[in-house]
Amino acid sequence: MKFYFYTLLAVLYALSIQGCQSDDIDSGIPMNENVVLEIPSYFPELTYDFAAYPLTNNGIRLGRKLFYDGRLSADNTIACAFCHLQENAFTHHGHALSHGINDKIGIRNTPSLNNVGFYTNFSWDGAIHQLDEFSIIPITTDFEMDETMENILQKLSADAGYKALFKKVYNTDQINGRQVLNALSQFMVTMISASSPYDHVMQKRQRFSVEEEKGYALFQKNCASCHQGALQTDFSFRDNGLTYNPRTEDVGRMRVSLDAKDSLKFRVPSLRNVELTAPYMHDGRFRTLEAVLKHYTEDLRPNPNLDPAFKNADGSIGLRLNTDEQKAIIAFLKTLTDNDFISRPALAEPF
Numbered sequence: 001m002k003f004y005f006y007t008l009l010a011v012l013y014a015l016s017i018q019g020c021q022s023d024d025i026d027s028g029i030p031m032n033e034n035v036v037l038e039i040p041s042y043f044p045e046l047t048y049d050f051a052a053y054p055l056t057n058n059g060i061r062l063g064r065k066l067f068y069d070g071r072l073s074a075d076n077t078i079a080c081a082f083c084h085l086q087e088n089a090f091t092h093h094g095h096a097l098s099h100g101i102n103d104k105i106g107i108r109n110t111p112s113l114n115n116v117g118f119y120t121n122f123s124w125d126g127a128i129h130q131l132d133e134f135s136i137i138p139i140t141t142d143f144e145m146d147e148t149m150e151n152i153l154q155k156l157s158a159d160a161g162y163k164a165l166f167k168k169v170y171n172t173d174q175i176n177g178r179q180v181l182n183a184l185s186q187f188m189v190t191m192i193s194a195s196s197p198y199d200h201v202m203q204k205r206q207r208f209s210v211e212e213e214k215g216y217a218l219f220q221k222n223c224a225s226c227h228q229g230a231l232q233t234d235f236s237f238r239d240n241g242l243t244y245n246p247r248t249e250d251v252g253r254m255r256v257s258l259d260a261k262d263s264l265k266f267r268v269p270s271l272r273n274v275e276l277t278a279p280y281m282h283d284g285r286f287r288t289l290e291a292v293l294k295h296y297t298e299d300l301r302p303n304p305n306l307d308p309a310f311k312n313a314d315g316s317i318g319l320r321l322n323t324d325e326q327k328a329i330i331a332f333l334k335t336l337t338d339n340d341f342i343s344r345p346a347l348a349e350p351f
């Protein structure tokens with residue numbers, strides 16, 4: 001049988017007006033060429049809108065440089081990559097709550113950045129709907145990078161390398177904030193994780209082991225109503241029965257909606273690369289996947305907004321999975337680990 005794996009191309013714009021300039025002498029690649037992302041057929045539509053600026057090699061290169069540049073922070077030390085480390089699927093490994101400039105502790109666990117060009121909302125409470133609008137938050141938050149866009153523009157404008165790159169990408173001598181945020185997004189939309197064993201199974205290039213297959217079936221039944229599809233999330237806000245954390249005082253979606261019905265609801269996180277992204281949950285309270293499964297089966301709290309998915313017909317709460325079944329689910333979750341994604345040179349710190 002013949003299967004077409006990476007055949008679906010997202011056509012991101014109709015006509016190229018930039019043409020093809022061979023302006024990168026180092027690589028010989030026409031760097032200002034528009035880039036067409038390769039998207040597997042079982043992925044949803046891209047949500048990122050390239051209408052304002054098409055995706056280009058130079059744009060991605062510029063965004064990558066910015067993502068790894070500490071100068072986006074007040075003391076020039078905290079880059080985006082400080083909290084979003086590639087080897088941990090762009091999470092802040094080992095830190096329950098993120099800590100940024102001057103070791104200030106934030107209130108939330110750093111989520112993985114993968115497939116963000118397909119997201120319909122951002123952050124644990126879904127406050128933001130556009131990727132381009134997101135990056136200004138870590139840049140200006142006092143416990144993250146604590147910088148202003150004004151200062152960043154000054155720093156970047158004083159750097160000949162940046163000036164030249166901005167000129168190539170945006171055809172301007174005047175670097176502005178919108179371009180900085182767009183370039184960061186251009187890089188982030190290339191963070192496509194679609195080469196895990198799970199993907200290879202979806203692409204019919206590989207089969208699950210017996211244990212993984214069993215875990216996949218249990219996952220579909222118990223977890224996939226929320227951790228859904230290729231992205232492993234449906235982007236909805238749910239209360240999965242965690243206790244309120246008095247230290248962070250985080251009520252989740254209610255922070256955005258101010259509606260008590262949203263208290264302790266958090267956005268369903270993607271489980272891609274979950275083996276690498278401990279600790280877990282919005283405040284990083286669990287260190288292992290075993291602890292997560294124990295939570296879902298034994299420790300759910302009867303919060304007022306607890307999701308109906310966890311309520312049983314006899315009035316009890318909690319998923320019914322024995323130890324073997326929990327192990328099988330964890331075996332399945334590990335098939336979401338994408339070694340190509342965490343070692344892909346194009347996503348690493350540029351030199």
Ligand code: HEC
Binds near residue numbers: 109
């Ligand atoms: C101090 C650590 C830290 C730094 C530095 C940082 N982030 Fe984050 N990032 C986080 C945390 C924590 C969240 C979750 C925020 C929330 O839910 O309120 C997050 C969330 C995100 C998200 C949303 C992901 C999702 O699942 O919705 C994106 C995109 C992102 N960061 C990009 C960036 C970019 C770009 C930079 C640099 C300009 C950056 N981050 C700098 C910690 C950090």
Ligand code: HEC
Binds near residue numbers: 238266271277
């Ligand atoms: C009703 C929706 C729902 C169901 C069903 C569900 N989850 Fe979740 N899951 C969530 C939400 C919401 C969060 C984030 C909660 C938070 O941090 O406050 C989450 C978080 C997680 C996390 C932590 C991820 C991270 O990056 O921190 C893991 C792992 C997880 N779930 C696995 C599972 C497994 C395995 C199942 C099935 C046994 C399952 N979930 C069933 C909604 C659900």
